Amino acid sequence: MPELPEVETVRRGLAATITGRTIADVEVLHARPVRRHLPGRDDFETTLVGRTFAEPRRRGKYLWLPFVDGDAVLAHLGMSGQFRLEPSEVPEAPNTRIRLQFSDGEPELRFIDQRMFGGLSLSPGGAELPAEIAHIARDPFDPEFVVSDVVRRLRQKRTSVKRALLDQQLISGIGNIYADEALWRARMHYARATQTLPVARARELLRHAADVMRSALDDGGTSFDSLYVSVNGSSGYFDRTLAVYGRDGQPCPRCGTPIVREPFMNRSSYRCPRCQPARLYLR
Numbered sequence: 001m002p003e004l005p006e007v008e009t010v011r012r013g014l015a016a017t018i019t020g021r022t023i024a025d026v027e028v029l030h031a032r033p034v035r036r037h038l039p040g041r042d043d044f045e046t047t048l049v050g051r052t053f054a055e056p057r058r059r060g061k062y063l064w065l066p067f068v069d070g071d072a073v074l075a076h077l078g079m080s081g082q083f084r085l086e087p088s089e090v091p092e093a094p095n096t097r098i099r100l101q102f103s104d105g106e107p108e109l110r111f112i113d114q115r116m117f118g119g120l121s122l123s124p125g126g127a128e129l130p131a132e133i134a135h136i137a138r139d140p141f142d143p144e145f146v147v148s149d150v151v152r153r154l155r156q157k158r159t160s161v162k163r164a165l166l167d168q169q170l171i172s173g174i175g176n177i178y179a180d181e182a183l184w185r186a187r188m189h190y191a192r193a194t195q196t197l198p199v200a201r202a203r204e205l206l207r208h209a210a211d212v213m214r215s216a217l218d219d220g221g222t223s224f225d226s227l228y229v230s231v232n233g234s235s236g237y238f239d240r241t242l243a244v245y246g247r248d249g250q251p252c253p254r255c256g257t258p259i260v261r262e263p264f265m266n267r268s269s270y271r272c273p274r275c276q277p278a279r280l281y282l283r
């Protein structure tokens, strides 16, 4: 699943290309990507026509496309969802699922999703914040993100620091990649108990998480998977500067020790055994 920088890259691309445009026609090519739109596929095709997009918004990894009428389209990118703006005469890419045409002409907006874990749905009244994602915590780029609140709640949790970083109801936007990168920058083992973290270390970890995501965003998102592309089809390249994620066996950029990969929550965690030793934190 794309993390905050990738989703923000998509949001910016959409902001520049669909804001202020009015939908003229909607074509749903496969029912599965609109399964969360409970009134059904035909309703999705008709209810959007005539509506005008306001600027797309994001919270954490979640993206929504508000309309000026106060409703919104909630966009789940899932594992492989992407948007592309293309002239309507350009042949559909494989796995094109939804096409939106605009009253001002070209280009049209296409939603492409190979694995179809993602999709689009109308969120009535969702322009400010869709009810479906109201439980998601603010992310570190949110002007109303309060570090001291998150630090306090993080230290009250009885869990490991990596689980806390991945908890979207504590802090949103961080997934496996940026959690591992932030922990490496903070020289912290992923299994360290949150209750053992001094306030200063917790603050430091959150600062690293924000910094690593900001760097990725500056680079246009991570292209660890060719399925993630920004709206014009170009991919980011931040993967070249990842320190630990996906780099097992390669030298730690700081100390040269080979990075290790360990099972974690049905996925993997990457760490430098020297910079991020287990010490007494494993329990």
Ligand SMILES: [Zn+2]
Residues within 6 Å of the ligand: 252, 253, 254, 255, 256, 257, 272, 273, 274, 275, 276
């Ligand atoms: Zn190291």
